[in-house]
Each structure stands twice: as structure tokens, then as C-alpha cells.
Amino acid sequence: MSRDWAAYETEIQVRTAAFAFLDSLVTRLGGIVRYEDVAQFEYMGDRMSLLDPQRGIRKPRQLGAALSIRTVHSPDPYTRPYADDIGTDGYLRYKWRGTDPNHPDNRALRDAMTLQLPLIWFQGVGPGAYVPIYPVWLAAEEALQHEFVVALNEAQVADWNASGRRQVAEESARYEPGIVNQRLHQPVFRARVILAYERQCALCRLRHVELLDAAHIRGDAEGGQPVIPNGIAMCKIHHAAFDTNIIGVRPDYVVQVRGDVLDETDGPVLTHALQELHGARLHLPAAAAARPDTQLLEERYTRFLRAS
Ligand SMILES: [Zn+2]
Known part of the structure; x- marks a missing residue:
């Protein structure tokens, strides 16, 4: 030209x-x-x-x-x-x-x-x-x-x-x-994880893609790879709760809420968005290969327990 x-x-x-x-x-x-x-x-x-x-x-x-x-x-x-x-x-x-x-x-x-x-x-x-x-x-x-x-x-x-x-x-x-x-x-990475979870939060099933993130199980700074088994699709609030150890995910995909947060008394957001998740199971991708790596979860869950 x-x-x-x-x-x-x-x-x-x-x-x-x-x-x-x-x-x-x-x-x-x-x-x-x-x-x-x-x-x-x-x-x-x-x-x-x-x-x-x-x-x-x-x-x-x-x-x-x-x-x-x-x-x-x-x-x-x-x-x-x-x-x-x-x-x-x-x-x-x-x-x-x-x-x-x-x-x-x-x-x-x-x-x-x-x-x-x-x-x-x-x-x-x-x-x-x-x-x-x-x-x-x-x-x-x-x-x-x-x-x-x-x-x-x-x-x-x-x-x-x-x-x-x-x-x-x-x-x-x-x-x-x-x-x-x-x-x-x-x-x-974010898009692949969100698609693997069928465009919903693995904890609360919120379906607004604009409000969804891919939470890293092993953080980027700790050498976590941007691959689907190192991610979990979460809405903004659950992502932040996961990153700040208010919420933990056991290697058997069961959600745990930190003890002091379970004991709090507050409004409906605390009750429904956090406390009621205690003991719930993650909504996982259909494909087994897309599910969170249990070893990575174990490593992360240990950190959650230490923070409790
Ligand atoms: Zn959520």
C-alpha cells in the first residue's frame, strides 16, 4: 500500500x-x-x-x-x-x-x-x-x-x-x-475459568459475567499458573472473601467460613452471602480436568486454617 x-x-x-x-x-x-x-x-x-x-x-x-x-x-x-x-x-x-x-x-x-x-x-x-x-x-x-x-x-x-x-x-x-x-x-485465564464454570460463581451461582473473576488458588505472585485447575470462578464478593481468608475451600470442595465470621450477627448479606455457605459444596465444572487441583487446594486451605 x-x-x-x-x-x-x-x-x-x-x-x-x-x-x-x-x-x-x-x-x-x-x-x-x-x-x-x-x-x-x-x-x-x-x-x-x-x-x-x-x-x-x-x-x-x-x-x-x-x-x-x-x-x-x-x-x-x-x-x-x-x-x-x-x-x-x-x-x-x-x-x-x-x-x-x-x-x-x-x-x-x-x-x-x-x-x-x-x-x-x-x-x-x-x-x-x-x-x-x-x-x-x-x-x-x-x-x-x-x-x-x-x-x-x-x-x-x-x-x-x-x-x-x-x-x-x-x-x-x-x-x-x-x-x-x-x-x-x-x-x-479469567475467561477460560468463567467458561469452564458455565459463567457462574462456584459459590453462589451468580450469573453476571461482568461481576465474575477467576480466583487464583495459588497466587500469581507465588508462581501459580494461569491454567483452569488453578482457578475458581467467583463473584467479586466471594473472590475478595476467598483472598482475605474469610472463606476457605477444603480439598474435597466443601466451603468453610472462618469461625469469627460465623459468630457475627449482622444483616442479610452477611447471613446469605457468607454464613450460609459454610458446609456447602462448590458448583464444579462438568469436565473433571477443569476442576480445581486438589493439591493446590490443600496448600491454600492450610493457609486459611492458619489465618483462622
Ligand atoms: Zn458468589
Whole structure:
């Protein structure tokens, strides 16, 4: 694509509108979107789906460069943390379509890279369910590996360009995994756990995805992996109660409420949201592989008992 300024303006405006559209969608749906949702996007009265259900790279006919990329959900999401490739340099990669550098889809990605246009990365988290990660940029192309280097912020693009080499990027890798964890792995973990629990709190069955979290059994800071067996879907209040040891979960999936909280007298929220959970069983995912790891629960429950 030659540097046609009117076309460039359109590329920027469409992206700005698409990100605003996604912002409201993400708020309304609690972060997990479907193809039907993102297909509703319109620009100047023109329907322009943000995602192509048949292919990984999406370039609407109104644009010259790619607008989004997609990673399909992992067939083994319980134990395999991510389908993405993180180089030792801390940068993510996205594969070409096939091996032909001149395939129109690969050229559309190259144009997005050359013009430094932000893209949307749809991460598959379940059949037809995605977490949109945006904006992301393509920092470079690795033709021998048939892939592009993905940057999660403009600093990563600048770092890559400043070095022009992998070595300098490797030196900065110390802080890069933090970005990947925060922008990619944690949102994907949250969505996978919520879907495994059929979009409800494992303690009270609240079904508002906007109010649901994935509680870590072994915390992120203690080396807990963002995989489904290390998570439990919980509403905001139960997540906070679990994190502050007001609530504990025994390795046999029975909920315990801390003694002093059981003895309190207060209004209906204390009674129904906390005290009545004592002795209840978690509402578990149907798939055994998606249930909480009992060893991790035991480790966590020991800490709950110490806090009691
Ligand atoms: Zn709850």
C-alpha cells in the first residue's frame, strides 16, 4: 500500500471507532465476546465485522491493511497455558497464513506493520468465544519462521526498532513478561475459568459475567499458573472473601467460613452471602480436568486454617 493519506486517515479512524465499539462490548458482556457480537460493528453506516470466522487474519474490503488477527482456542486448555509463542526475548509471535509471503492476508499484515497501525488480537477461549486484546502492534517480521513479532504496547515497538536486533530486546525481557501476563495471560485465564464454570460463581451461582473473576488458588505472585485447575470462578464478593481468608475451600470442595465470621450477627448479606455457605459444596465444572487441583487446594486451605 502506498502512503495515500486519505486511505491512511481511514485506517486510523476505523480503528479508533472499532476500539470504542469493543470497549462498550467488553463492558456490557464482561470481557468475553462472540463472533455475532463483533460482526455488528459499523463504520459510516457500513457493516464491517471485526473478525472473520473462517480465517485468522481479517482485512475488511474497505481497508488496505489487516484489522484483526485471531488465535483459535486450545483443544487442551486445562493444562496448556497458552497456544501463543513467546520468544526468549519476551515478544509474542503470530504465524503467517501458510508459507507464501505474498498471500493477500500476509501482505495485509505487512501493511499494518509498515504503517504501524494498531490491531485487535482475538484470543479464542472456548468454542466461538473470544477475549479481544487491543491495541496490539506488529513490531517486525521473521520471514524464515513465517511469522510476525507482536508488541503489546508502543514501548515494545520502540524497543524493538531501537535495537533492530534481538539482543537488546532480550535484555529488556525482564519486564516484558509482566506486560504479557497482564495484557494477555490473565484476561485469557479469567475467561477460560468463567467458561469452564458455565459463567457462574462456584459459590453462589451468580450469573453476571461482568461481576465474575477467576480466583487464583495459588497466587500469581507465588508462581501459580494461569491454567483452569488453578482457578475458581467467583463473584467479586466471594473472590475478595476467598483472598482475605474469610472463606476457605477444603480439598474435597466443601466451603468453610472462618469461625469469627460465623459468630457475627449482622444483616442479610452477611447471613446469605457468607454464613450460609459454610458446609456447602462448590458448583464444579462438568469436565473433571477443569476442576480445581486438589493439591493446590490443600496448600491454600492450610493457609486459611492458619489465618483462622
Ligand atoms: Zn458468589
